[in-house]
Amino acid sequence: MFGGGGMNPRKMKQMMKQMGIDVEELDAERVVIETADGDLVFDGAQVTKMDAQGQETYQIVGSPKEVADAGAGGSAGGETPAVEGDDPDATADGADVVDAIPEEDVALVAERAGVPKSTAREALENADGDLATAIAELE
Structure with a gap:
């Protein structure tokens, strides 16, 4: 978008600030993306948050481990799917x-x-x- 191949990083940061774009590095220990087919788990990934005019965008850099889905409604958080007729709630x-x-x-x-x-x-x-x-x- 900017063609920043030879641009000074400080100049790039200054330009982004002028355009109202705020970039922040997050100290994430683990990132989990839940999908219908299973979860993608990133341990020790680099996470960057970019806020441009109120719209937040997150960039994750790392290699995920794929965790198979434990069934409909299952997740890495240990939640179990509800069974009809057997509901304490x-x-x-x-x-x-x-x-x-x-x-x-x-x-x-x-x-x-x-x-x-x-x-x-x-x-x-x-x-x-x-x-x-x-x-x-x-x-």
């Missing part, structure tokens, strides 16, 4: 509290607040499914 009238909160909402709160999915789900349950309240509670 079911209410007296048979309504399932866990299923009332979409997995996408749990993932969004976990990502935004930087917490495990189990913590995000608990915050969403406490906030009656309100995303903003759950994120604010965790931050």
Whole structure:
């Protein structure tokens, strides 16, 4: 984009600052990307966060290990998929509290607040499914 092959790194940083782009190195110990086919786990990867006009972008440099998915809904965090009829979170009238909160909402709160999915789900349950309240509670 900039053709920075011979550009001075300090000059490049100055230009990015003028354009409203902020770059920050994160001290990440582990990065996990969950996919439908399994997880990609990066141990000791270099992570760079770039904020350009409020839009955050993360760059991960490293070699991942592939971890096979343990079944539908399984994850590296040790969560187990729910089994119909065997749910400790079911209410007296048979309504399932866990299923009332979409997995996408749990993932969004976990990502935004930087917490495990189990913590995000608990915050969403406490906030009656309100995303903003759950994120604010965790931050």
